[in-house]
Amino acid sequence: MSRKKIIAGNWKMNMTPSEAVALINTLKPLVQNDEVDVLLCVPAIDIIPAMEAAKGTNIQIGAENMYFEEKGAYTGEISPNMLVDAGVKYVIIGHSERREYFAETNETVNKKVLKAFEHGITPIICCGESLTQREQGITIDWIRQQIKVAFLNVTADQAKTAVIAYEPIWAIGTGKVATTEQAQEVCAAIRACISEIYDEATAAAIRIQYGGSVSAASAPELFAQADIDGGLVGGASLKPDFGAIVNYNK
Ligand SMILES: O=C(CO)COP(=O)(O)O
Numbered sequence: 526m527s528r529k530k531i532i533a534g535n536w537k538m539n540m541t542p543s544e545a546v547a548l549i550n551t552l553k554p555l556v557q558n559d560e561v562d563v564l565l566c567v568p569a570i571d572i573i574p575a576m577e578a579a580k581g582t583n584i585q586i587g588a589e590n591m592y593f594e595e596k597g598a599y600t601g602e603i604s605p606n607m608l609v610d611a612g613v614k615y616v617i618i619g620h621s622e623r624r625e626y627f628a629e630t631n632e633t634v635n636k637k638v639l640k641a642f643e644h645g646i647t648p649i650i651c652c653g654e655s656l657t658q659r660e661q662g663i664t665i666d667w668i669r670q671q672i673k674v675a676f677l678n679v680t681a682d683q684a685k686t687a688v689i690a691y692e693p694i695w696a697i698g699t700g701k702v703a704t705t706e707q708a709q710e711v712c713a714a715i716r717a718c719i720s721e722i723y724d725e726a727t728a729a730a731i732r733i734q735y736g737g738s739v740s741a742a743s744a745p746e747l748f749a750q751a752d753i754d755g756g757l758v759g760g761a762s763l764k765p766d767f768g769a770i771v772n773y774n775k
Pocket residue numbers: 535620692696697698699700736737738739757758759760761
């Protein structure tokens with residue numbers, strides 16, 4: 526089965542609304558590639574102006590986070606309904622930075638994943654090991670656990686449409702990209718885990734990205750791996766380099 530690659534930027538806490546519009550205008554001509562899905566996940570305050578700036582282009586705008594309640598007394602949070610109303614189709618869930626700085630757990634990730642599906646938003650579910658865990662040889666066990674909990678009560682039909690981002694924490698923002706072998710090994714293990722939870726058809730349909738210091742130089746080899754269906758790109762998505770990453774196959 527051939528899966529369409531999905532190449533997504535994660536802007537993290539960068540870009541004011543006016544900077545966001547300017548960057549999208551710069552990226553527009555650089556990220557044209559019909560063979561891949563192109564997505565920019567941007568800060569909540571940038572979503573509406575970014576949608577407007579990206580109108581009529583192949584750039585889709587996603588969110589970086591979402592709460593698992595619909596509305597109410599949750600100061601500072603963004604609800605799934607708000608994202609849907611703004612036209613958002615993808616949301617990053619459980620990025621390692623949210624787990625580390627905002628106390629997200631596998632359980633809250635699962636609640637958010639279920640809520641996103643309930644509202645027709647595709648979650649980009651993040652997983653990844655620390656350097657210590659890699660050195661201890663527990664990478665695969667750790668990630669299998671993250672995946673199993675994230676997908677609790679998710680149906681096979683929903684799971685087929687999900688995106689998983691494998692992001693080794695030691696490779697994020699460090700310039701230390703995982704080797705293609707390391708990235709492929711874990712992405713294959715994630716697909717095997719999905720196959721165990723559901724079935725082969727679900728595992729064959731789900732898209733798995735690699736993230737962690739992806740650059741124009743490393744993208745072609747990474748994205749050519751059998752189980753890597755694109756990337757979740759941090760730093761390089763804030764620069765024209767993102768165009769070269771999107772066009773990794775040209
Ligand atoms: O965390 C990341 C994307 O979600 C990766 O960030 P970098 O590409 O800056 O390493």
